[in-house]
Amino acid sequence: MFDKTKVDYSLYLVTDSTMLPPGTTLESQVYAALQNGVTLVQLREKDTDTKIFIQHAVKVQKLCREFKVPLIINDRVDVALAIDADGVHVGQGDMPISMVRKLVGPDKIVGWSVGYEHEVQELAAMGPQGVDYVGLGMVFPTNTKKNPKKSPMGPRGVSKLLDTLQTSNATWCRTVAIGGLHPDNIPRVLSQMCSNDGKRSVDGIAVVSDIMASSEAGKATKRLRNLIDSKNYQYVDFVVNNPESHSPALEKEYIQVTTLNSPLIHHITNKVHYNFGANVALALGSSPIMSEIESEFVELSQVPHATLLLNTGSVAPLESLTSAMRAYNSAGRPIVFDPVGFSATSVRLQLNSHLLAYGQFACIKGNAGEILSLADLNTGKMRGVDSGDNGSNLSLLVEATKIVAFRYRCVAVCTGKIDVVADGTCEGKFKLSSGSPLIPSQIPAYKVECGDIPVMGRITASGCSLGTTIACLVGGLSKDQSLLSAVLTAVRLYKSAGYLASSRCEGSGSFQVRLIDALDQMFQGEDPQYWKATLSSA
Numbered sequence: 001m002f003d004k005t006k007v008d009y010s011l012y013l014v015t016d017s018t019m020l021p022p023g024t025t026l027e028s029q030v031y032a033a034l035q036n037g038v039t040l041v042q043l044r045e046k047d048t049d050t051k052i053f054i055q056h057a058v059k060v061q062k063l064c065r066e067f068k069v070p071l072i073i074n075d076r077v078d079v080a081l082a083i084d085a086d087g088v089h090v091g092q093g094d095m096p097i098s099m100v101r102k103l104v105g106p107d108k109i110v111g112w113s114v115g116y117e118h119e120v121q122e123l124a125a126m127g128p129q130g131v132d133y134v135g136l137g138m139v140f141p142t143n144t145k146k147n148p149k150k151s152p153m154g155p156r157g158v159s160k161l162l163d164t165l166q167t168s169n170a171t172w173c174r175t176v177a178i179g180g181l182h183p184d185n186i187p188r189v190l191s192q193m194c195s196n197d198g199k200r201s202v203d204g205i206a207v208v209s210d211i212m213a214s215s216e217a218g219k220a221t222k223r224l225r226n227l228i229d230s231k232n233y234q235y236v237d238f239v240v241n242n243p244e245s246h247s248p249a250l251e252k253e254y255i256q257v258t259t260l261n262s263p264l265i266h267h268i269t270n271k272v273h274y275n276f277g278a279n280v281a282l283a284l285g286s287s288p289i290m291s292e293i294e295s296e297f298v299e300l301s302q303v304p305h306a307t308l309l310l311n312t313g314s315v316a317p318l319e320s321l322t323s324a325m326r327a328y329n330s331a332g333r334p335i336v337f338d339p340v341g342f343s344a345t346s347v348r349l350q351l352n353s354h355l356l357a358y359g360q361f362a363c364i365k366g367n368a369g370e371i372l373s374l375a376d377l378n379t380g381k382m383r384g385v386d387s388g389d390n391g392s393n394l395s396l397l398v399e400a401t402k403i404v405a406f407r408y409r410c411v412a413v414c415t416g417k418i419d420v421v422a423d424g425t426c427e428g429k430f431k432l433s434s435g436s437p438l439i440p441s442q443i444p445a446y447k448v449e450c451g452d453i454p455v456m457g458r459i460t461a462s463g464c465s466l467g468t469t470i471a472c473l474v475g476g477l478s479k480d481q482s483l484l485s486a487v488l489t490a491v492r493l494y495k496s497a498g499y500l501a502s503s504r505c506e507g508s509g510s511f512q513v514r515l516i517d518a519l520d521q522m523f524q525g526e527d528p529q530y531w532k533a534t535l536s537s538a
């Protein structure tokens with residue numbers, strides 16, 4: 001008798017024989033998957049006659065027993081009972097959990113598909129005698145479900161459900177994420193799906209097509225297995241974030257590296273920022289290219305040191321933004337995201353949320369209003385694209401910046417009189433089930449300041465150009481260098497240049513020109529130890 005509390009959910013295969021490639025059978029695919037590290041199998045064969053279904057179930061069960069992997073039957077409680085399977089999985093429209101449990105008894109695994117918080121609360125109320133595990137989803141759109149009743153929730157939606165499980169103390173209930181999960185998105189979604197307290201992540205992922213539709217199901221499984229086992233769910237190479245090692249000497253080195261590598265800074269940005277951003281990139285030894293030509297995105301992303309600045313200020317079509325994001329994510333090249341006016345209107349909220357669900361960013365930069373909204377801490381509705389009242393208390397902004405950094409596993413920057421930087425990458429460390437080694441409040445955060453420079457907030461696109469500055473420093477990085485230090489260097493450089501420019505300008509018009517002069521001058525020669533802005537722990 002197997003112990004259902006010890007089941008390994010890490011790689012869960014759900015079958016679908018409608019997608020088998022030529023020359024394979026349901027059984028041959030399951031066998032290849034079992035040989036290469038699948039830990040749980042669910043027989044899900046919709047529209048199959050009972051007799052055929054049972055024939056498959058018996059064969060698959062034999063294979064699973066050989067590998068000591070539990071077999072779960074989808075929907076058909078009768079079939080599960082008839083063949084003495086290890087468990088059943090039901091959806092919201094299937095037999096109620098209490099009846100399923102009554103039929104299968106206490107020792108079998110009962111799984112439930114869950115998509116909404118109230119469903120999680122319902123299972124929490126049933127207690128450990130109800131549901132053993134949940135399938136959370138769907139994460140992304142898939143072709144597997146003909147008429148999906150739910151819309152994709154993205155990693156953020158899964159995180160909310162994990163959070164509800166955590167806050168309702170459903171500790172016994174295990175979780176797998178399901179829907180559109182493939183090798184190119186698994187590492188990042190695994191690291192992003194986490195409860196708010198950082199302590200609960202999914203126990204595994206469920207896949208259908210990546211194995212069932214593969215002409216090399218064994219290899220496909222092995223690939224998934226390796227991704228899950230790597231325990232380092234980071235997508236960019238440079239993540240060695242050692243805050244202690246940050247110093248003016250390192251800033252100097254990073255400037256040299258940027259000069260040497262002259263990164264291509266691909267801007268997809270608002271029209272107000274176009275010229276300003278291009279000139280800032282040039283002042284910082286980088287090559288700007290402003291492009292919304294979708295067909296060249298992949299090529300651009302493959303240029304050495306290419307970096308994408310994705311600014312949603314005045315907006316290119318969503319498809320275009322998404323394909324740029326996909327290109328840079330696939331190439332493993334960094335994206336700096338500036339969600340301008342994040343939730344100022346419902347259109348912006350939808351667009352920015354979509355990008356956050358489908359991409360992974362090295363850095364997310366926003367003003368106080370944007371960062372507070374991203375962290376769900378904004379009380380008042382945002383006004384336009386500017387930062388609004390930034391006099392709000394620093395501790396709230398630090399908290400919000402940490403939440404954004406943690407939630408999206410990036411370095412987050414909140415701008416204003418004092419800039420706040422938080423590193424939520426946790427060096428790529430993340431564990432299935434137990435989440436991150438750090439809880440959000442413990443992640444490192446810093447502040448960069450240089451007194452009050454009101455004119456910085458009085459020219460348009462000054463925040464956008466900080467985005468450009470960050471992209472230049474991040475783009476210059478080589479493997480094994482620190483993302484956090486690159487961002488800190490950029491923020492301190494920009495603030496110091498603002499200070500210098502404000503002492504030289506005659507008003508906000510000449511300030512912009514003076515700011516580019518100052519960036520140019522400081523980047524070319526001035527030793528960072530003389531930069532005026534201070535960096536300290538927040």
Ligand SMILES: Nc1ncnc2c1ncn2[C@@H]1O[C@H](COP(=O)(O)OP(=O)(O)OP(=O)(O)O)[C@@H](O)[C@H]1O
Nearest residue numbers: 367387415416417452453456457460461462463464
């Ligand atoms: N009062 C201030 N004192 C010092 N620096 C400031 C002040 N206000 C803004 N800044 C700096 O100006 C830049 C823009 O910050 P802000 O918060 O205004 O961004 P933003 O609203 O996104 O700008 P935009 O949308 O116009 O590009 C940042 O580098 C920030 O550090």
Ligand SMILES: Cc1ncsc1CCO
Nearest residue numbers: 270272313314340385461
């Ligand atoms: C003014 C303005 N409108 C959309 S984007 C932008 C630049 C500052 O974000």
Ligand SMILES: [Mg+2]
Nearest residue numbers: 340367463464
């Ligand atoms: Mg802005």
